[in-house]
Amino acid sequence: METLSTVRQWRAVAQSARDAGRRVGLVATMGALHDGHASLVRRARENGDVVLLSAFVNPRQFSDPADLSRYPRTPERDEEFARASGVDFFVSPTLEEMWPDFPAATLTTVSVHELGDVLEGVGRPGHFDGVASVVAKLFAVTGPCRAYFGEKDFQQLVVVRRMVRDLAFDVEVVGCPIHRDADGVALSSRNARLSPAGRERARALYGALRAARDAGAPASERRALMTRLLGDADLEVAYAEVVDVDTLRAVRDDAHGPARALVAAFVEGVRLIDNVAIELETRS
Numbered sequence: 562m563e564t565l566s567t568v569r570q571w572r573a574v575a576q577s578a579r580d581a582g583r584r585v586g587l588v589a590t591m592g593a594l595h596d597g598h599a600s601l602v603r604r605a606r607e608n609g610d611v612v613l614l615s616a617f618v619n620p621r622q623f624s625d626p627a628d629l630s631r632y633p634r635t636p637e638r639d640e641e642f643a644r645a646s647g648v649d650f651f652v653s654p655t656l657e658e659m660w661p662d663f664p665a666a667t668l669t670t671v672s673v674h675e676l677g678d679v680l681e682g683v684g685r686p687g688h689f690d691g692v693a694s695v696v697a698k699l700f701a702v703t704g705p706c707r708a709y710f711g712e713k714d715f716q717q718l719v720v721v722r723r724m725v726r727d728l729a730f731d732v733e734v735v736g737c738p739i740h741r742d743a744d745g746v747a748l749s750s751r752n753a754r755l756s757p758a759g760r761e762r763a764r765a766l767y768g769a770l771r772a773a774r775d776a777g778a779p780a781s782e783r784r785a786l787m788t789r790l791l792g793d794a795d796l797e798v799a800y801a802e803v804v805d806v807d808t809l810r811a812v813r814d815d816a817h818g819p820a821r822a823l824v825a826a827f828v829e830g831v832r833l834i835d836n837v838a839i840e841l842e843t844r845s
């Protein structure tokens with residue numbers, strides 16, 4: 562594995578891989594690597610890609626400076642973890658390399674308007690502008706053939722897919738399933754901030770989602786059920802939604818077919834998100 566920190570080196574290695582006839586697979590992360598990230602790397606390796614993993618805590622996607630300063634950072638461990646996971650190029654760019662103007666605004670922002678304004682976008686204004694802008698830049702520098710994103714951040718996956726479609730990026734976006742611990746909790750870098758008791762309470766997110774998935778009820782009842790179950794576990798709910806998988810708009814009670822249930826809730830001040838696929842039955 563080679564470790565790189567400048568845009569120049571990073572662009573050059575990706576170019577050489579393409580010149581050698583290889584496909585470059587990008588796994589974009591904010592570091593604090595865990596097995597969820599490793600599952601994306603595995604998927605890229607299964608496809609035979611040269612795997613480039615970027616680890617960059619992107620300040621432009623944090624609306625709350627305290628959240629940014631508390632975000633876990635484990636750079637040395639990440640390098641070892643990436644090596645052990647089978648990454649070919651570990652890119653850990655400095656802030657100056659990625660956003661030379663920061664903290665002043667860059668003049669160019671990519672915004673996937675309506676998809677970025679709902680769900681996570683409500684409590685985190687500007688979050689998806691930051692995400693779309695950094696992903697566009699990662700694509701511009703890397704020129705990947707495929708980019709791997711986890712369904713864990715379902716809204717992000719939908720936003721990135723839409724950006725790729727609207728701006729005609731020549732990248733296949735590969736959505737990868739959520740990697741969970743044995744107790745059902747979705748792996749997340751933020752879990753490191755939970756106490757053992759908080760971690761126990763975090764199980765309620767997946768519990769509520771499973772209950773909603775299996776409820777066989779109209780969407781509004783499934784939303785109410787999730788809100789109640791999260792409240793019963795003493796979690797502060799940011800949202801508990803059932804949405805259309807493409808538009809991310811709340812589905813109506815007469816909707817049927819595939820949908821997505823998503824929750825965001827605070828445990829010990831840590832904002833956690835999770836989601837599951839659900840199938841809404843035709844109701845007679």
Ligand code: AMP
Pocket residue numbers: 589590591592597598600601709710711712713714737738739740741747748749750
């Ligand atoms: P992050 O470092 O949290 O920004 O995540 C980087 C990428 O890893 C994103 O595409 C996430 O959706 C994905 N990811 C994070 N956690 C998981 C997980 N538990 N299972 C699958 N993918 C994940």
